[in-house]
Amino acid sequence: MLTILREEGVTRVFGNPGTTELPFLDALVGEPDIEYVLGVHEGSVVAMADGYARATGRPAFVSLHIAAGLANGLSGLLNASRSRTPMVVTAGQQDRRHLAQDPMLSGNLVGLARSAVKETFDVQHARDLPVMLxxxxxxxxxxxxGPVFLSVPMDLLAEQPDVSLFDAPIAAQPTATGVASATSILARARHPAIVAGDGVGREGGVEALVAIAEAIGAVVYHQPMHDGIDFPMRHDLYAGALPPINAEIRNTLAPHDLVLIVGCHAFMPHHYSPGPAIAPGTRVVQIDSDPTEIGRNFAVELGLVGTIEPTLRGIAELLQELQPDTGQxxxxxxxxxxxxxxxxETVALKAYGPAPLDPEAAAHAVASALPGDAVVVEEAITTGVLLRRFLRLERPRSLVHTVGGGLGFGIGAAVGTALGDPGRPVVAVLGDGCAMFGLQGLWSAARYGVPVTFVVMNNGEYRTLKDTLDGWDSRATHAGHYPGLDLGPLDFTAAAAFFGIDARRVGHTDELVDLITGAPDRSRPMLIDVPILGHG
Known part of the structure; x- marks a missing residue:
């Protein structure tokens, strides 16, 4: 097992151990090239692995503990599945010699994991472990x-059988066919739009997509709730992210005679609205490395399946030869x-002032003070939407978010990001409710000394649910009462102190700017508690 992990480039194992993982822990003794990164809750463990995999561009390896530990990590695995994060996840099953007696901690691990991961393996023979791993x-x-899960019985890991190891390198997917046809359609468009999905950023296609957008003069939108940088947010052609509602997407794209959709998982609407995201009759060219995405939820005139970056590069090169007149x-x-x-910017700057801060001013303060090479980990829900209005990130892998929606992702993901890319300052912008879901991740931040700046937007409520309830429909009768949606006063500086992390509670927007500006100079984690105005 350790031999295969090394060959797959694994240098860190993210885990929280239990009795059924003891043979694996024992094998790691005296193996300094593989570090065990400890989290004190499996939700934080999986989130750390998610951030690490994205930062390194390699699958992360996760070790969970039996049924209960796997259950604790399921939210993170659902996030990883939605965000297309590659990871290999194992959990130790109980000893097979008494499994029929339904011993303590045992359970149907494969059944539990199946709905949250891409594939599952129930390893029953030591000779099969190399093949399945x-x-x-x-x-x-x-x-x-996405994540793949293996159930590995405790006693199997302790065996010493003769096994055959093998390697089978994978050739890269080919460039899609149909590049010339797609180029011809794009070159003739008079009012084109591009929807840049997270597949563009994951597969290194940002530069080529920029060349296409500039060649055809297209308005560019990020997919709704995008997880990364798929188009430079400072670019002149960039118009922000599409809203996660079909009716609003349809209205936004209605003026365009052609829409190029690249690396986007079916738009994934959040709140229901009648009708499709793309109006019938709209000309659509779609490109994806996943063949199941083509025409998944809307009609497509031309669909191309292949590796995204070389496919986009091929189109960009042909467009350069055609040189369509799009300067105006x-x-x-x-x-x-x-x-x-x-x-x-003008509206946000006018709202600067003493605490509690205006949410828009707080979002602007963070965005405006970010170091040029910063990575932003965003799990702030309502303030996160405001933050994206002001972010001007350009470098790929500069934004980490999960469209999966399982809360508690942000703190762990920030720790994993800092471990995977230690040369860049990491700023995690968190809602107070989100931070409460993943607070245990601060223990790992302190233990491993990662210089992450955690920014908690603290309004003492589930603001997004109040806003949604207010706009839900005319039958809503809450009359200003919101059962179960208030958190009350929360002092995150006290929480940070418990874990041994430096903390500050800001009293003015200018103070927040100064603290974010200092992110690159930190050598240890710091938490910034930002009181913001609540629902009012």
Whole structure:
């Protein structure tokens, strides 16, 4: 097992151990090239592995403890599945010699994991472990990428049988066919739009997509609730993220005669609205490395399946030869977007002042003070939506988020991101409710000394649910009462102190700017408690 992990590039194991993992822990003794990264709750463990996999571009390896530990990690595995994060996850099953007696801690691990992961393996023979483990690493990265689970009995790990190890390198997927046809359609568009999905960022296609957008003069939108940087947020053609509601997506895209959709998982609407996201009759060109995405939820005129980066690069090169005349369109879009951004900045700056901070001002303060090479881990729900209005991130892997929606992701993901890419400052922007779900991750932040700046937007409530209830429909009769939606006063500086982490509670927007500006100079974690205005 350790030999295969080394060959797969694993240098860290993320885990929380129990009795059924003891043979594995014993094997790690005297193996300094594989570090065991401890989390004190499995939710934090999986979130750390998620952030680490994204930062390194390699599958993360996770060790969970039997049925209960796996159950604690399921939310993180659902997030990883939705976000297409590759990881190989194991859990130790009870000793097979008394499994029929239903011993303590045992359970149907494969059945428990099946709905949250891409594939499962129930290892029953030591001779099968090399085959299944190697297969798990392969499946984790094949489109659509995601977590793969193996149940490994405790007594099996202690065996010493003769086994055959093998390797089977995977050739890269080919460039999609149909590049010339797609180029021809794009070159003739008069009002094109591009939807940049997270597959673009994951597969290194940002630069090529920029070249296409500039060549055809397209407005570019991020997919709803995007998990990464799939198009530079500072670019003149960038118009922000699409909202996660079909009716609003349809209205936004209605003025365009052609929509190019790349690496996007079916838009994934959040709140229901009648009708499709794409109006019938809209011309759509779709590109994805996952063949099941083509035409999944809407009609497509031309669908291309293949590795995203070389496919986009092929289209960009053909467009360069054609040189469509789009200068005027690009200039108009630039003027429009710069004006919209300036107006938003003006409103936010006017709201600067003493605590409790205006949420929009707080979001602007964080975005404006970010170091140029920072990675932003965002799990702030309502304030996170505001934050994205002001972010001007350009470098791939500069934004970490999960569209999976399982709360408690942010703290652990920030720790894993810092471990995986220690040369970049990491700023985690968290809602107070989200932080409460993943607070145990601060223990790992302190233990491993990662210089993450944790920013908790503290309004003492589940603001997004109040806003949604207010706008739900005319039958809502809550009359200003919100059962179960208030957290009350929370002092996150006290929570940070418990874990041994430095903390500050800001009293003014300018103070928040100063603290974020200092992120690159930190050598240990710090938590910033930001009181913001609540529902009012």
């Amino acid at each position: 190697r297969r798990a690493f392969r499946l984790a990265v094949l489109p659509p990428a 369109r690009c200039a108009e879009l630039r003027e429009r977007h710069l004006s919209q951004r300036a107006a938003a």
